[in-house]
Amino acid sequence: MDLSYTPEEEDFRARLREWLAKALPTLPARPSPDDWPARRAYDAGWQRMLYDAGYAGLHWPVDAGGRGATPTQHLIFLEETEKAGAPYVGANFVGLLHAGPTIAAEGTPQQRARWLPPVLRGDEVWCQGFSEPDAGSDLASLRTRAWRDGDAYVVSGSKIWTSHAEVADWCELLVRTDPSAPKHRGITWLAMPMDAPGITVRPLRTLAGSAEFAEVFLDEVRVPVANRVGAENDGWRVTMVTLSFERGTAFVGEVVACRRVLGELARQARRNGRWDDPVLRRRLGRLNAEFRALWRLTQWNVSEAEAGGGVPGVGGSVFKLRYSHARQELYDTAAEVLGADSLDLDRTWVLDRLSSLSYTIAAGTSQIQRNIVAERILGLPKGR
Amino acid sequence: MDLSYTPEEEDFRARLREWLAKALPTLPARPSPDDWPARRAYDAGWQRMLYDAGYAGLHWPVDAGGRGATPTQHLIFLEETEKAGAPYVGANFVGLLHAGPTIAAEGTPQQRARWLPPVLRGDEVWCQGFSEPDAGSDLASLRTRAWRDGDAYVVSGSKIWTSHAEVADWCELLVRTDPSAPKHRGITWLAMPMDAPGITVRPLRTLAGSAEFAEVFLDEVRVPVANRVGAENDGWRVTMVTLSFERGTAFVGEVVACRRVLGELARQARRNGRWDDPVLRRRLGRLNAEFRALWRLTQWNVSEAEAGGGVPGVGGSVFKLRYSHARQELYDTAAEVLGADSLDLDRTWVLDRLSSLSYTIAAGTSQIQRNIVAERILGLPKGR
Amino acid sequence: MRFQLTEDQRALRDGVRQLLARRFDADALRVAVASPGPDRALWRELGAAGLFALRLPEAEGGVGLGLPEAVLAFEETGRALLPGPLIATHLAAGTVPGADTGEAVVTAVDGSLVEWLTQADVVRGDASGAVPLRSVDPLTPLHRVGPDTPGAAVAAPDPVAVLLTAAEQLGTATRVCELAVGHARTREQFGQPIGAFQAVKHLCADMLVRAETARAAVYAAAVTADPADVAAARLLADEAAVRGARDCLQVHGGMGFTWEAEVHLHLKRAWVRAQRGGGVTESEESLAVDLVG
């Protein structure tokens, strides 16, 4: 067991720090959260900077235009960019972390050539059309229909929880092409151009008051058959294959950020006197233990991925269960530190607290994650 | 909403207190926990004193030899006997609180005349033969078999978690008389004499180190058909009917006892300095809230029973869920107060802590109780 | 002992519930979220129904009822998410002219917060130097007064105000359990209602257990008015409301996460109420002292 980094890894870190120190001051001012085109432009600018510096697609395979970095290098990249306060991946999230890897793994040479380079350069933005109002935890029950009409699929239905839909060029879309097949078998993966006729995007306001998501309504949208990745009705497998790209790094930046927040919380408690309450102090101490452990668990998973070529999604379920609870506890503790000010949306951490409510729901509820851990790791039987 | 007691209720309480003050000093010394015959004799003596004073079968119907007391009077009785440090019901538990009421409700006049008076006088002790090694939460899956042979049932199988089996005269026994029927339909209720040939009682040592329970092995034990209460194969209904006797008083004594323990804990914390730790102090404060509420919930349930003639078992599930958790928390807090002494079995509360581990398991696990609450009170659907 | 609602108490509770169902339904709630501000007509109607004058003696033009009835009424306003400084106005009846009839909207300084300061006609307590917050609860405008120190000493809270807040929290606890159960019964995933899954079932069961335990504590405190009972009621009702609303959100999944869903409003209001009356620390400490007193 070795927690020190190799000379090569330290060198990678040093060069990255050096570049960040130079690059970050040249960034424009951050755009307003409500200005989607400005946000896209900002995120695209940052991605272009990464591209020019050789950091774009760090974890992508080299033959897909990526840098083929090791999981540990990816961890260092995410750790250092978070610590330096670099921009988040933002509008490029789906392109870089889901649709891109899917196309890299399952696309034809033509598809890879068409779609991957613009993602790496930050030229094209992708959004995700997976969830539907009636298909949440049970994603495979999705009902958005597509049928063949000549060289196109005609798609009708609706999607929900789509981030960046307002500014996306493409949507990685799951549609049902065979309603008579078992639910996992009749699904197809399509790349839908967001400027196609028949698409309506409606912003979806969350309980945090913001419109980070959208609903996407599809009314006989024509998507060329050439935009299908993988075989017809094989979309479920195509989508799942990307999960095998998960190499333990999914929450690196978030854990680093939580540890920073925790330190800020402790210092704020010292300033406002809450530190004198041993109940609060010991709660902060326990959170320190918690996030130290989550950081070590991250390093463990990344090392496992590096040794074995990939962490199965189930290892991610263990991490996500603990992490999502810890992050909610972090922001509940922030509310304890703030006292009455925890009711003020203008105070640091209050909006974050609202957002943290989704952690035990989004990307697989804690209930679903526990099923995964129990059935796939522990081998407990499925219920009847 | 009225929490004051009526003049009649106050009078009942005053006379009871007066009697307890006189009666308790006349009790012999408590027997050793390992001396079953002495325990039986002690419990019988106390029951006889209650009988002579007119308190035996307080909550039983008058036509069964009881006093027909209201649920509130029963609450007062249990509260006052606990506060006065009177003996527990002990060996007479099954007779007074389960087998007796079952016979009172479902027995023939002959059966009532034969079995009820000795229970009230403390002359005969009953034990319960319900659970089996493979039938715990799923009691109705019990497999102890009985078949007719002339005027007797011949019973073979085994029972577990039987208290007072060593000294009982009778066992209320559930047996399977129709293996081909759906599992709830083929069960019969029998009164088995414990001196019948073929019965072997083996003490069952628990994690607390004591043998409060026993296993009972039955090898072709003959039980007269006349000892059957209710119809053949109707034993499940016969057994369940007694639950409708539950009038919210099941945990009265225990809640009173927990409140006393909590006060002792706080005083011990003051003595040994643990009181200076605000984390512990506030935990004690919260437990005070908890047990105050549980006492009020008891009063609520008893009043509801008095108004409506009975609290359904599901109201009892709500109470038991909260109470069993609170009682475990109480003894975990006791361990915090004791510090290193929490490892010493000779210290007060340490054995109680071990016993408290069973509260979320015995008489329906918390998981089963939550199912009951969700399905029977909230109307959520059964899983497939 | 008859620790059950009397016929009159049932009638009162049902009456308030029906009034609120008629005058503050789901549509009205949505309107209020979009533009909060006490609905003066509704406020007068509540006054006419006796919500504010409930505990004022009949000789003084009041309804002449007691704390138990007030607790039942405020449980209903809590359930309905009715906005406005209802408890402060209720407590001002008989002291502040017009409070009893609902003509005057009265708020009060509670610790370092004032709810509805701008919209109220009368403010009790010293609100000088109050600065507005951007309130997490869209239905409760807030101002901050006093020093920026969460632990700073504040005036001892009025136990009646604490108890009525606990009643509102109880209303929330009950309502979010109903919302969760309603969703769990109808929402289907994996080919069955999600309420058929034990994980969801047990979340709902625990919500009910917390709500019913809090109910016993709140109702009893209304009968006894004992300070320790009030502190206990407050702790259990806060817990039942906040954890209940959280679990309700969890049961709703993504569908509860939208602004349009009612769930988040309950959670946010529960958070606001949990800040009233001096915080839980004092309640826990007083209940600890009660054990050795």
Add this chain to the structure above:
Amino acid sequence: MRFQLTEDQRALRDGVRQLLARRFDADALRVAVASPGPDRALWRELGAAGLFALRLPEAEGGVGLGLPEAVLAFEETGRALLPGPLIATHLAAGTVPGADTGEAVVTAVDGSLVEWLTQADVVRGDASGAVPLRSVDPLTPLHRVGPDTPGAAVAAPDPVAVLLTAAEQLGTATRVCELAVGHARTREQFGQPIGAFQAVKHLCADMLVRAETARAAVYAAAVTADPADVAAARLLADEAAVRGARDCLQVHGGMGFTWEAEVHLHLKRAWVRAQRGGGVTESEESLAVDLVG
């Protein structure tokens, strides 16, 4: 960075596990419960296998390995419920003659408790005036020393002893998860294995999550030997062991409640270990200070 077991570390762990499986199986455990006392022959065998001399330099006749290897070895002794003052003897190797070979059984005063005082050959620390307790753990005889005040100041605990105790707790956390899963897979109620019910499934999943999180913390602390990492490891391992053993008991239902079942021994030992090393309060406080240091 290679935060994974090396080949050698895996071999060491497997070796200890096999030794214990051979020399301290379920029957030996039952015998030990009936008459506790370190098995001197086994003790010497452990000495020969290097458990006590593990971190002693080769020049001093030791194995010359480090904390990570010690943590892996004591995780196995924890898992196996191996009785005796193993950690104290390990820490005495190189100082107390015969400790390294297992000839001498060494115990140590830890706060106000001494384990195995009567049976040990050497006691480190001041055990004068020690009085025996009736130990809750049948496999750990205990004596009490010093004043009867749980909060009294004690010597600062040795961080290595704290970490090795955390390793034992980790062993328990892992083992009870396995026991629960094993039971849940085979025990049938309502016509299916109880592990098919979500409530049981989720208890088991949470046990694994706690164990795996604790594992990362314990192994990392072994690598860094950083005091804050050790404190974190201790908190998480205590939680994983105690709550895990409790949940394991819950999964077993009545069957786990018998003296013969292994489950209660894990819980009781986890309670004993949680009292070592100065209690969790100090660990939490030190981790709070670490945030602002």
